[in-house]
Amino acid sequence: MKTQLDVHTHTVASGHAYSTIQEMATAAAHMGLKILGITEHGPSIPGTCQPIYFRNMHCVPREMYGVKLMMGAELNILNTQGEIDLDESDLRTLDLRIAGIHSLCWQGGTKEENTAGVIQAMRNPYVQIISHPGDGTALLDFEQLVLASKETHTLLEINNHSLAPARHKTVARPNNLELLQLAKKHQVPVILGSDAHISMMIAKYDKIMPLVEEAEMPDELIMNYSTKRFLDYLKPMPQ
Numbered sequence: 001m002k003t004q005l006d007v008h009t010h011t012v013a014s015g016h017a018y019s020t021i022q023e024m025a026t027a028a029a030h031m032g033l034k035i036l037g038i039t040e041h042g043p044s045i046p047g048t049c050q051p052i053y054f055r056n057m058h059c060v061p062r063e064m065y066g067v068k069l070m071m072g073a074e075l076n077i078l079n080t081q082g083e084i085d086l087d088e089s090d091l092r093t094l095d096l097r098i099a100g101i102h103s104l105c106w107q108g109g110t111k112e113e114n115t116a117g118v119i120q121a122m123r124n125p126y127v128q129i130i131s132h133p134g135d136g137t138a139l140l141d142f143e144q145l146v147l148a149s150k151e152t153h154t155l156l157e158i159n160n161h162s163l164a165p166a167r168h169k170t171v172a173r174p175n176n177l178e179l180l181q182l183a184k185k186h187q188v189p190v191i192l193g194s195d196a197h198i199s200m201m202i203a204k205y206d207k208i209m210p211l212v213e214e215a216e217m218p219d220e221l222i223m224n225y226s227t228k229r230f231l232d233y234l235k236p237m238p239q
Helices: 021-031 051-055 111-122 142-152 172-186 209-214 227-233
Strands: 035-041 067-076 096-100 129-131 155-159 190-193
Touching: 021 035, 021 067, 035 096, 111 129, 111 142, 129 190, 142 155, 142 172, 155 172, 172 190, 172 209
Parallel strands: 035 067, 067 096, 096 129, 129 155, 155 190
Antiparallel strands: none
């Protein structure tokens, strides 16, 4: 199946990425993508965007070069209570809200406490995707996360960038394989994410596709293959 979307990417605004919004959109158009998500890091990451950046996103066209743009954020889950680093008024300005654990701003605990914190973030009505839960930054109970994903319609991401050798995340491969196997067992959809920090990384899923094949993951459980399925599944904006 051909991927139609990539919704976890970063531009120069994140402080440690290397392409502009227009460069990213041009690359997505050349690849034939229908949806591109631009999800800058939340403000707890050093050198990234402050809340005012997200408040001004109305300036950005939501279609460029024939590609639908979803302007959002990769929020930080800060602690085992599931707190995130933008308030509700800022969250309401976003088209897409991903949340993940990053070692630079995470205050963790036991496996059970960490899992409870991520599930609490999943129950946040604004959070639609959990980024790279399998990268090993925190010990997590993946079966509990998959069940919470099914309950809350919060997608779990299988993250390509986590498996890059330069990241030295040695548990990412077995963790992501386990996530895929559990998602298949419970018939819960997942989303593939490139976590692109430069335009040529967009929709690059080369490191995770062997895991998808090993898990014999059905195409209908991979959200990247249908824009309609993805958009229909996403949590709506709270009223």
